[in-house]
Amino acid sequence: xxxxxxxxxxxxxxxxxxxxxxxxxxxxxxxxxxxxxxxxxxxxxxxxxxxxxxxxxxxxxxxxxxxxxxxxxxxxxxxxxxxxxxxxxxxxxxxxxxxxxxxxxxxxxxxxxxxxxxxxxxxxxxxxxxxxxxxxxxxxxxxxxxxxxxxxxx
Numbered sequence: 001x002x003x004x005x006x007x008x009x010x011x012x013x014x015x016x017x018x019x020x021x022x023x024x025x026x027x028x029x030x031x032x033x034x035x036x037x038x039x040x041x042x043x044x045x046x047x048x049x050x051x052x053x054x055x056x057x058x059x060x061x062x063x064x065x066x067x068x069x070x071x072x073x074x075x076x077x078x079x080x081x082x083x084x085x086x087x088x089x090x091x092x093x094x095x096x097x098x099x100x101x102x103x104x105x106x107x108x109x110x111x112x113x114x115x116x117x118x119x120x121x122x123x124x125x126x127x128x129x130x131x132x133x134x135x136x137x138x139x140x141x142x143x144x145x146x147x148x149x150x151x152x153x154x
Contacts, residue, residue, distance in 0.1 A: 002040065006030040008142040014040040024143070060126045063111045067122050068102040074118045075100075089117065 001010040005024040014025045019034030026034075064070070075085045075096075082100070086093040098104035106114065111122040 003142060004030055006033070006143045008144050016040050058128050060128060061108055061123050062126060063105050063108070064122055064124050067105070067111070068100050070120050070122065071096075071114070071118070072100045074120060089114070 001012065002014050002025065003010050004014060004027040006019070006026050007030055009027050011027050014027060015031045016037040016039065017024055017026045017031040017034045018037055019026070019030075023037065024030075024034075025040045075082070078085075080088065082096050083093050086096040089096065095104065099106060106122075108123060114120075115122050
């Protein structure tokens, strides 16, 4: 059974109408919003896929989990206490203490600087595949469906 392009009602008889410069197959009520051109002779349908799958690969960088142990090992290997190590890195002593106790994670730019200075790997690159399933209801899409979809996106 044909449906109205504007409101989605299923009717036996639809009218062709020009509404805001577009020719649509509409019911009698929706035809009031434009100029009626005549009766619809042939069913007009829009093919809409049921589901669309998009696979995206994202490379995320993050600080390794055991960064605190690595920083402590490098410091002890060089024979420095936390204060000397902080002066070498041009950081506050309390920040180095929090890094080693794992209560503070260095930001990526700081971790990269520590990698260069200490010659250890503190930043790992993780490749993530994200699958987005965007379901669109099967069948014909009406103008009302399009408006509903656009409202959900914003």
